[in-house]
Amino acid sequence: MSIIYTLDKRCQEILKILMYAKGYVKAQDLADELHISKRSIYYDLTKINEWLTDNDLPLLIQERGKGVLVPSDAISLIQKKMDAQDLGNLPVFTPEDRQYIEICTMICKNRKLYIEDFIDLCQVSRNTIINDLKAVIRFLKQYNIELHYDIKSGYEIIREAVKKRAIFFMLFPQILNHYQNRKILTEYEDEVISILSKLRHIEEELDTEYVSGILPTLALFMATLPNQHDTLNFADMDEEEIVQTKEYNLVQKYFSNLETSEKIYVTLHLLGSRLQTIPVNVSKEQGETYEMSKLLVSEFERLSYAYFKQEDELINAINAHLKTSLYRYRYGIQLGNPLLNNIKTEYEELFELTKRACHVLEKKIGTMISDAEVAYLTLHFGAFLTINQDDKKEFRILIICPNGIGTGNMLRNEITALIPQATEICNLPLSLYNENHGYDIVISTVILPNEKKLVVVHPILTDQDRVTILRNCMYTDPHAKMQIDEITKIASSYMNSTNLIKFQKSLQEYYSSIQIPKVPHRNFGQTLSYYLSAKHIQVCSKEVDWEEALRISCKPLLEDRSISESYVNAIINDQKYKGLYMFLADDLVLAHSAIENGVHHVDVSLCTFKKPVRFLNGKYARIILVLAAEDQTKHIRILNDVLDIFSKKKSIDQIVDLDSPLEISHYIATHID
Structure with a gap:
C-alpha cells in the first residue's frame, strides 16, 4: 500500500508564502518569518515536495544563492489541489486551540463533562487534557469565572449567564475554522445551517455586513439554546431602548419562538457587531x-x-x-x-x-x-497616523479584507507607506469584489481563485507579506517595468530572442531580490534609554523659575542640533497659554511643541531639579523631559517607556534622589521592560 502524503499547518503556510511571493524566497527568510530553524524549513520543504510528487504536481525549484521558487504555471494547479483536498484550514489543534475548544464546549453543553469527553473531542491523551484543564482554570480566573470539578460528576463552568456567554463569544471566533471543517461541535449542524440562513436574511434586510465569523458563531450558540437554562439578567437596561430597534423587530420576525430575554440578547449582538461604519442611532442621549x-x-x-x-x-x-x-x-x-x-x-x-x-x-x-x-x-x-509620501505614479491597488473596517484601513495605511507610487488604494468588501475590476494589483486576506493579479497576505502584515507586496508591485508598477524593458532593449542587440526572454525573467528575479532584502515593521522608534545617555541628562541643584528650567532642560538638544532656538521659545510660549497640558504626572513635565516650530530630528533630554520648579498653574515639577518629535510615529516607543517608568511615583522620587547623569541613565535603562 502506497503512502498518502498530506500537508500539516506549517507546510501549508510555507507553500502559501512561496506561491504568492513572485520570486525566490530564501530559506533563512522563511525561518525568520515562522520563528523556526533553517533545518526545520528544509525538512518541511522535503515534505512539501513529497506531497507535490504524490499529487503529480511540479516540484519546488531550489537554487543555491537564490532560494526556493514555485513555478509560476504551477500555482493555480497547486491551489486547486489544496482546495479539493480541503487543506485550506487543515485542523491542527495547538494547546491554546484545545483549551478554547474545551471552554466553548462546556459553555455550549452547559452541563458537567468528564475528562473522557475532552479526550474524544481533542484526540489527545489523558495527561494532555489534565494539563489543558489546569491552563483553563488559570485563564478563566482572569475573568472571575470558576471551573468547578467534582470527582463524580466532572467539570462545569460556574458564573452568571451573561459573563459565561461573553467568554464563548470572545474565544469561539478563534477556533471557528475547526468547526467549519467539521472537526468540533458537529452535533448541531442542521440547526446551525437553518439559523445562519435566517441571520443572513436579517443582514440583507438591514443592508449591512457583520464582522467575519460573528454570524456563524451566533448561529452555533443559538443552536445550543435548548441547553441553556440560566436566567439572563441585563442590569440597569431599559428594554424599551432595544425593542424599538429594527434589529429587534427582525429577530422577532425570524426567531419568534425565542423567549424575550433571548431575543434581546441576540439583538444586542446584531447591534454590536456591524462591520461597516454605519451609525446606529438608538442611544437615548444624542451625541x-x-x-x-x-x-x-x-x-x-x-x-x-x-x-x-x-x-x-x-x-x-x-x-x-x-x-x-x-x-x-x-x-x-x-x-x-x-x-x-x-x-x-x-x-x-x-x-x-x-x-x-x-x-x-x-x-x-x-x-x-x-x-x-x-x-x-x-x-x-x-x-x-500620517505617512509622508513621495510623488505618485499611475498605479492602482485594490484591497479585499473581510476582517473589519479597522483592519482594512490599517492595511491601506501600511500599503500606502510601502507603495507610495500608488495613485489609488481602495478597500472593498468581499461581497462587492468583481473580477473585472481594472486595478493593477489585488491584495487580499482571502484566496480569490480566479484573480490573476492576486497577492494573498495575513490581515496583520508579516515581514514576508511586506516583501511579497513590494515584489509583486515591482513586477507590475509601470515605472519599474519600464526600467527592466530599457535594459532588455539594450541587451537585444547582443542575444537571440530565446535567450532574451530568459534574460528578462532573470533580470526581474534579480532586480526584485536586490531591491527588497528585508522590510522592517512600522517604525515606532527607539527606546527612551537609546536617547537618554548621560550627556542628555542634567541634575540642577539651584533654585530656578519655570522659564529658566525649560531652557536648561532643552540645552542638550540644542547642542546636538536636534532642535533650534525657535523650538525652545515655542515651548515657553505654549506653557504660557496652555500650561497644565504639559504635566504628564505630578512632579513631571513633558515639554514639547509642534514639529514645525523647530524640530530637526527625534530626540529626548531630561533634567532633575533638587528644588521643585513652580509653573504658572501653581503645580511644581521635579523632572522635566523635553521631547522633539519629527513625525507622528517615531516617538511612540519613547512615550510608552516614559509612561511605564514615570507612572509610578516612587520612580520619580528615586530618580530625583540620584546625583549624577550616569546613575539616572543606568536607572532608566534597567527599568524599561
Missing part, C-alpha cells in the same frame, strides 16, 4: 458616543503627542464603532478578535498607548475595555 469618541481621541493625542490632521474623520470612525460597541461594553457581551495576538505583536507600542487611552473610556462607561476591543481601536488609530 453620547460622539462625545466619548472625542474624549478618546483627545486622550490618545495627549499621551502620544501625535495630532491627527484628519481628526474629525477619525472621531467619526470611532464614533461609528462605539455606537455599535456600547451595547457590548455595558451588557457584558464580548466580541472576539482573532487578530488580537498579531496586533499586539506587530503594533505593540501602538496597542499599549491605545490601551492607556481607553482608561478614560472605562471611567466614562464604568466597565473594563477588553484587549480584543483595544485591538480594534488600535487599528483605527493606526490607520489615521
Whole structure:
C-alpha cells in the first residue's frame, strides 16, 4: 500500500508564502518569518515536495544563492489541489486551540463533562487534557469565572449567564475554522445551517455586513439554546431602548419562538457587531458616543503627542464603532478578535498607548475595555497616523479584507507607506469584489481563485507579506517595468530572442531580490534609554523659575542640533497659554511643541531639579523631559517607556534622589521592560 502524503499547518503556510511571493524566497527568510530553524524549513520543504510528487504536481525549484521558487504555471494547479483536498484550514489543534475548544464546549453543553469527553473531542491523551484543564482554570480566573470539578460528576463552568456567554463569544471566533471543517461541535449542524440562513436574511434586510465569523458563531450558540437554562439578567437596561430597534423587530420576525430575554440578547449582538461604519442611532442621549469618541481621541493625542490632521474623520470612525460597541461594553457581551495576538505583536507600542487611552473610556462607561476591543481601536488609530509620501505614479491597488473596517484601513495605511507610487488604494468588501475590476494589483486576506493579479497576505502584515507586496508591485508598477524593458532593449542587440526572454525573467528575479532584502515593521522608534545617555541628562541643584528650567532642560538638544532656538521659545510660549497640558504626572513635565516650530530630528533630554520648579498653574515639577518629535510615529516607543517608568511615583522620587547623569541613565535603562 502506497503512502498518502498530506500537508500539516506549517507546510501549508510555507507553500502559501512561496506561491504568492513572485520570486525566490530564501530559506533563512522563511525561518525568520515562522520563528523556526533553517533545518526545520528544509525538512518541511522535503515534505512539501513529497506531497507535490504524490499529487503529480511540479516540484519546488531550489537554487543555491537564490532560494526556493514555485513555478509560476504551477500555482493555480497547486491551489486547486489544496482546495479539493480541503487543506485550506487543515485542523491542527495547538494547546491554546484545545483549551478554547474545551471552554466553548462546556459553555455550549452547559452541563458537567468528564475528562473522557475532552479526550474524544481533542484526540489527545489523558495527561494532555489534565494539563489543558489546569491552563483553563488559570485563564478563566482572569475573568472571575470558576471551573468547578467534582470527582463524580466532572467539570462545569460556574458564573452568571451573561459573563459565561461573553467568554464563548470572545474565544469561539478563534477556533471557528475547526468547526467549519467539521472537526468540533458537529452535533448541531442542521440547526446551525437553518439559523445562519435566517441571520443572513436579517443582514440583507438591514443592508449591512457583520464582522467575519460573528454570524456563524451566533448561529452555533443559538443552536445550543435548548441547553441553556440560566436566567439572563441585563442590569440597569431599559428594554424599551432595544425593542424599538429594527434589529429587534427582525429577530422577532425570524426567531419568534425565542423567549424575550433571548431575543434581546441576540439583538444586542446584531447591534454590536456591524462591520461597516454605519451609525446606529438608538442611544437615548444624542451625541453620547460622539462625545466619548472625542474624549478618546483627545486622550490618545495627549499621551502620544501625535495630532491627527484628519481628526474629525477619525472621531467619526470611532464614533461609528462605539455606537455599535456600547451595547457590548455595558451588557457584558464580548466580541472576539482573532487578530488580537498579531496586533499586539506587530503594533505593540501602538496597542499599549491605545490601551492607556481607553482608561478614560472605562471611567466614562464604568466597565473594563477588553484587549480584543483595544485591538480594534488600535487599528483605527493606526490607520489615521500620517505617512509622508513621495510623488505618485499611475498605479492602482485594490484591497479585499473581510476582517473589519479597522483592519482594512490599517492595511491601506501600511500599503500606502510601502507603495507610495500608488495613485489609488481602495478597500472593498468581499461581497462587492468583481473580477473585472481594472486595478493593477489585488491584495487580499482571502484566496480569490480566479484573480490573476492576486497577492494573498495575513490581515496583520508579516515581514514576508511586506516583501511579497513590494515584489509583486515591482513586477507590475509601470515605472519599474519600464526600467527592466530599457535594459532588455539594450541587451537585444547582443542575444537571440530565446535567450532574451530568459534574460528578462532573470533580470526581474534579480532586480526584485536586490531591491527588497528585508522590510522592517512600522517604525515606532527607539527606546527612551537609546536617547537618554548621560550627556542628555542634567541634575540642577539651584533654585530656578519655570522659564529658566525649560531652557536648561532643552540645552542638550540644542547642542546636538536636534532642535533650534525657535523650538525652545515655542515651548515657553505654549506653557504660557496652555500650561497644565504639559504635566504628564505630578512632579513631571513633558515639554514639547509642534514639529514645525523647530524640530530637526527625534530626540529626548531630561533634567532633575533638587528644588521643585513652580509653573504658572501653581503645580511644581521635579523632572522635566523635553521631547522633539519629527513625525507622528517615531516617538511612540519613547512615550510608552516614559509612561511605564514615570507612572509610578516612587520612580520619580528615586530618580530625583540620584546625583549624577550616569546613575539616572543606568536607572532608566534597567527599568524599561
